[in-house]
Amino acid sequence: MVNKKNILLGVSGGIAAYKACALTSKLTQAGANVKVMMTDSATKFVSPLTFQALSRNPVYIDTFDEKDPQKIAHIDLADWAEIALIAPATANIIGKIANGIADDMLSTTLLATRADVYIAPAMNVHMYAHPAVINNMKQLEQWGYNFIEPGDGYLACGYVGKGRLEEPESIIKAVENHQQSAHKILTGKKVLISAGPTQEQIDPVRFFTNRSSGKMGFALAETAADYGAEVTLVAGPVALQISNHLINRINVTTAEEMYDAMHSHFPSSDIVIKAAAVADYRPKQVYDQKMKKQAGDWNIEMERTKDILQSLGEIKTDQYLVGFAAETTNPLAYGMKKLQKKKLDAVAINNVSVEGAGFGGDTNIVTYINKNQETDEITLASKREVAEKIWRLIDRDIKDESQ
Numbered sequence: 188m189v190n191k192k193n194i195l196l197g198v199s200g201g202i203a204a205y206k207a208c209a210l211t212s213k214l215t216q217a218g219a220n221v222k223v224m225m226t227d228s229a230t231k232f233v234s235p236l237t238f239q240a241l242s243r244n245p246v247y248i249d250t251f252d253e254k255d256p257q258k259i260a261h262i263d264l265a266d267w268a269e270i271a272l273i274a275p276a277t278a279n280i281i282g283k284i285a286n287g288i289a290d291d292m293l294s295t296t297l298l299a300t301r302a303d304v305y306i307a308p309a310m311n312v313h314m315y316a317h318p319a320v321i322n323n324m325k326q327l328e329q330w331g332y333n334f335i336e337p338g339d340g341y342l343a344c345g346y347v348g349k350g351r352l353e354e355p356e357s358i359i360k361a362v363e364n365h366q367q368s369a370h371k372i373l374t375g376k377k378v379l380i381s382a383g384p385t386q387e388q389i390d391p392v393r394f395f396t397n398r399s400s401g402k403m404g405f406a407l408a409e410t411a412a413d414y415g416a417e418v419t420l421v422a423g424p425v426a427l428q429i430s431n432h433l434i435n436r437i438n439v440t441t442a443e444e445m446y447d448a449m450h451s452h453f454p455s456s457d458i459v460i461k462a463a464a465v466a467d468y469r470p471k472q473v474y475d476q477k478m479k480k481q482a483g484d485w486n487i488e489m490e491r492t493k494d495i496l497q498s499l500g501e502i503k504t505d506q507y508l509v510g511f512a513a514e515t516t517n518p519l520a521y522g523m524k525k526l527q528k529k530k531l532d533a534v535a536i537n538n539v540s541v542e543g544a545g546f547g548g549d550t551n552i553v554t555y556i557n558k559n560q561e562t563d564e565i566t567l568a569s570k571r572e573v574a575e576k577i578w579r580l581i582d583r584d585i586k587d588e589s590q
């Protein structure tokens with residue numbers, strides 16, 4: 188769960204700061220991108236250089252030490268972080284966050300971040316039991332901050348009791364367990380996804396199709412299942428296996444079959460994503476027998492298929508409907524047009540002429556625009572990571588709408 192995650196590790200000034208070194212090292216080894224931010228007092232216990240070497244990133248201490256004039260460091264880091272972990276968290280930093288005090292880099296960044304925040308306290312047993320600290324922790328819990336309780340045992344101050352920073356392995360386990368359950372964002376939701384191309388038959392041995400591999404739609408289906416959704420996947424002819432046996436896969440061949448399958452599941456669905464590359468035209472005449480070659484040209488008359496997405500947009504009640512727009516020119520303008528014309532709640536646009544985006548490959552680049560025209564860029568990433576980001580944006584928009 189922490190692999191490839193952007194983790195901001197806040198180290199505040201307690202003797203347990205030494206344990207944050209092992210924590211940095213273990214997080215980095217687990218594949219996380221770790222940036223360490225220290226309070227001034229923390230630097231009295233451990234040198235910033237230690238964290239720099241372990242995280243292979245600069246260490247942040249001073250709010251006004253702005254290294255890049257293009258950015259405001261604490262806001263940039265607040266936005267960068269997916270997880271903010273404060274270990275050790277002293278009574279002081281807990282008190283500051285609970286009371287909205289932002290007087291150093293760490294407290295300011297914590298106030299600005301929208302990341303999941305985990306606080307691993309470490310302090311003297313009597314400080315931990317003080318009503319002020321207890322109240323501050325309760326307040327933070329109410330606001331959705333997560334605590335990793337300190338352990339019992341020998342404390343550096345000589346007392347024995349509760350206040351020891353939890354061991355680095357246990358901190359990481361606690362974060363991972365929480366991330367796993369917190370990210371069941373689609374629990375209780377019925378999700379319907381279409382993926383892959385369609386094949387439009389000419390005769391028993393020939394058909395029209397396109398280059399869609401189905402990988403993006405399959406990644407959306409698999410990540411939706413991981414996020415707790417009940418998933419139906421309507422798949423065109425692709426060579427992909429679905430790894431999760433709980434996903435209800437319906438194989439179709441033609442645009443007409445996809446239309447029927449989508450419409451039969453649409454009324455009972457909560458979220459619908461049309462990632463399929465549906466044929467816009469099909470041969471007007473389908474031959475029962477293989478066409479033999481003849482002298483001269485062969486002209487095939489084509490007729491329009493039904494626009495499945497548009498037909499769903501027209502009948503939708505409270506389904507959240509997302510379309511894909513594969514474009515080679517003016518992607519944003521054409522994508523926006525599709526959003527409006529097909530009455531979508533959001534559109535995922537990719538410029539298929541850009542390296543790393545679109546058909547066939549394992550990566551994608553997407554601009555996600557919702558019906559309020561809020562735009563989010565999903566930069567080059569694996570189709571699975573892009574799928575995860577799309578789900579998080581959908582979850583955000585559905586939550587915003589219900590507020």
Ligand code: CTP
Nearest residue numbers: 461462463465466493494495496510511512513
């Ligand atoms: N789509 C659909 N049924 C069709 C054609 C497209 O449901 N017959 C859906 C696709 O699944 C996708 C979206 O419409 O979610 C955009 O498809 P795209 O082919 O990019 O756009 P078109 O609507 O076909 O428009 P154009 O050909 O003008 O780009």
